[in-house]
Amino acid sequence: MKKINQVAVVGGTHGNEFSGIYLLRKWQKSPDLLAREGLNVETLFANPKGFEENKRYLDCDLNRQFTLEDLANPALANYEQSRAKVINAQLGPKGNAKSDFIIDLHNTTSNMGPTLILLKSDDFNKKMGAYVLAKMPEAIVVYEDQVSMEEHYFLASIAPQGVIVEIGPQPQSVIRQDVLDWMETMTQTILDFVALYNNNQLPELPASYDAYKYTESLTLPQDEDGERIGMVHKNVQDNDFKPLSKGAPIFTLFDGGEITYQGEYEAYPHFINEAAYYDNNLAMSLAEKITITLD
Structure with a gap:
């Protein structure tokens, strides 16, 4: 796998999931918090109108609009479908993306704690799961690798590598400190991992988890x-x-x-x-x- 250089941290894919949105605001004011040697890290607020109207979405779920077929279909032109095409142009295009890696930040009302959802089960992702668990023993790792990145419809699938950070329980349109802290810690830990992986400097990891x-x-x-x-x-x-x-x-x-x-x-x-x-x-x-x- 080639080195990861271009990283996108995305929040507000759903407009009423507040942790990622408020963390983006923090990081945009202090971009040094996301800076890692060898990485160009950008932030993206995915669904600003959803946030303005305090809704998960206006017309349809933005995080289900990123198949190649849908992105290429000009007839799919409601707000979220149009946003998906704009985001794909900015971070992608899917299949030949400018971004090497996407971290998409989400909240859930379910009692899932700090959960890392991996969309692939290659060496990079397996080691990422091990590293995150070593640094955050309270974390949970879930593999949703039942289809290829090309077939996934998630925003994080625009890039060759992408993960979903899913933290709960948090009610919609609410901020909880414990949940926000978990999200920030997990995001920082993932960025640490990417920088170390790039340079073959990972610490010794457990043989299995x-x-x-x-x-x-x-x-x-x-x-x-x-x-x-x-x-x-x-x-x-x-x-x-x-x-x-x-x-x-x-x-x-x-x-x-x-x-x-x-x-x-x-x-x-x-x-x-x-x-x-x-x-x-x-x-x-x-x-x-x-x-x-x-x-």
């Missing part, structure tokens, strides 16, 4: 008319990354009944009851626990 691999998403229970008939079970709520075995209750129905987990693998729920996902009726994501071994 535990991580999670996204498998599927579950929807809230509905009736035949599409009306919601239940909610996330209280035993699951706030228990992100706690194991869920077959037969365990996962949803409570409004009539008092329960739906149990019937998967054939031990699942680790996350993004549990994420407020932003209610428009898609999503209840949680599931992952399997995996062991990452460094080469």
